[in-house]
Amino acid sequence: MFRNTRARWGALSQLLHWLIVALIAVQASLGLIGAGLPLGMEKLAMLARHKSIGITILALAVIRLLWRWLNPTPDLPGTLRGYERLLARFTHAALYVLLFALPLTGWIMSSARGFPVSWFDVLQLPDLVSKSGALYRAMIETHAALAIALGVIVALHVAAALKHHFVLKDDTLRRMLPGRASRARPAGQTPGTSTRKPC
Ligand code: HEM
Ligand code: HEM
Structure with a gap:
């Protein structure tokens, strides 16, 4: 399905999510290597x-944000406690803020x-500010x-996704992947129908 539903992410949201993940990996490597090089052609x-x-x-x-706005958003897993819900919302919002x-x-x-900034030498972009040593620093x-904040929040985000998949065994990760979400406990299940044991 191309569009999102209340139960899972659609193909376009999935594509955008994983494409951005791959580009961030390349981007962080290029940034770290580039920053470490001495000034010259290679840098x-x-x-x-x-x-x-x-x-x-x-x-x-x-x-991605426009598409999110035009589509339903899948419900957070119903098994989440109040503070986990807040943490999930905060993490997702922080990831969006950092992507900008x-x-x-x-x-x-x-x-x-x-x-000046160009996009692959095809498109010349305007300067956002005038020259300033203090602003540059x-x-x-x-x-x-x-970039460090992004690394920390992505680590939290990935840990949560893996916990849902391997420990809670719900559909949270599957519904961000192509194919059918097919676990016994759907990610959007309501708390009343949860099979999670109370702690
Ligand atoms: C999501 C997008 C981006 C990520 C994750 C990212 C990440 C990074 C990282 C990790 C570094 C190395 C920082 C350091 O060790 O000092 C870096 C450096 C740099 N980034 Fe980015 N960056 C992004 C977007 C951009 C964009 C769009 C531009 C410019 C149009 C840019 C310009 C630079 C420059 C010029 C440096 C080198 C700074 C130096 O000389 O030390 N970055 N970036
Ligand atoms: C640079 C790395 C990543 C970024 C920037 C990122 C960003 C995001 C954002 C902003 C959302 C919220 C979507 C929304 O509410 O519109 C999201 C959802 C999600 N991400 Fe990531 N993500 C990253 C890496 C990963 C990785 C590596 C995994 C898997 C191990 C993952 C699994 C998920 C899942 C399963 C969801 C859906 C959560 C739900 O349905 O409630 N993400 N991601």
Whole structure:
């Protein structure tokens, strides 16, 4: 199914989720390697690729949020306790914020340094701010701090997805994967019908 339903993510949401995951993996590697290189052609080429992929992630994040807004959102698993529900919502919101904040701080950083940003040499993007050494230094720190925050939140997010799949044995992960969600305990099950033992 192309569109989301209240029970599972549709094909487009799944595609966007996993495409962004793959691009973030490439992106973090290019950023870390690029930042560590001495100033020269190799560093500039590495960072040019990093910037183009970052802009791609920004565009995909916009499409993803628009698509989310136009579609139903699958219910959170009914077995979640109140604080787990809050934590899941907070984690998802934080991931969305970072999908925007990282590219934008990177773009501002490049503009403040006086390096124009292009998308794979095909599209020249406008400078977001004028040249400023102080802003450049602030953005470089912010960008690196946001990248660490993304790493921490993704680790939490992945741990939660794996817990749902292997410990709680519900459909949370399956409904973000192609194919049918077929576990005995659906992810959107209501608390009253939960088979989870009370602690
Ligand atoms: C989701 C998107 C992005 C992620 C996850 C990301 C991640 C990173 C990481 C991990 C670093 C290394 C930080 C360090 O160790 O100092 C980095 C550096 C950098 N990023 Fe990004 N980035 C993203 C988007 C962008 C965009 C869109 C641009 C520019 C248009 C950009 C420009 C840069 C630059 C210029 C550096 C090198 C900073 C330096 O010279 O130390 N980034 N990024
Ligand atoms: C860079 C890495 C990742 C990012 C940025 C990311 C981002 C997100 C976001 C923003 C959502 C919320 C979707 C929404 O409510 O619209 C989501 C959902 C989800 N993610 Fe990720 N994700 C990442 C990696 C992973 C990985 C590695 C896994 C699996 C091990 C995973 C499994 C899931 C699942 C199962 C959902 C659906 C949760 C639900 O239905 O309540 N994600 N992801």
